[in-house]
Amino acid sequence: xxxxxxxxxxxxxxxxxxxxxxxxxxxxxxxxxxxxxxxxxxxxxxxxxxxxxxxxxxxxxxxxx
Numbered sequence: 001x002x003x004x005x006x007x008x009x010x011x012x013x014x015x016x017x018x019x020x021x022x023x024x025x026x027x028x029x030x031x032x033x034x035x036x037x038x039x040x041x042x043x044x045x046x047x048x049x050x051x052x053x054x055x056x057x058x059x060x061x062x063x064x065x
Contacts, residue, residue, distance in 0.1 A: 009033055009064055015044055018061040030054040 009015075013029040031043035031054075041056040 007033070009042055009062070014065045015042070015057075016063040016065055017044055017046075017057045018063075027057070033059055 009029050009032050011030055011032070015027045015029055017025050017027045019025060026047040027044040028047070029042055029044050033040050033042055035041075036056060036058070040059045042059055042062050043054045044057050044062070045054045
């Protein structure tokens with residue numbers, strides 16, 4: 001993901017995230033881009049779940065829609 005796109009992600013944005021099984025899932029950002037332990041992440045709740053169930057996704061596996 002390019003720097004401009006990373007800086008534009010905000011809570012409430014609609015995303016597509018790619019999981020370890022190669023599936024593409026719809027999600028909603030619950031944060032902007034943050035520093036993880038080894039890479040940048042976005043906290044996101046999968047479609048049908050609220051922010052209490054948000055999980056960190058590597059920015060390389062996130063697309064803003």
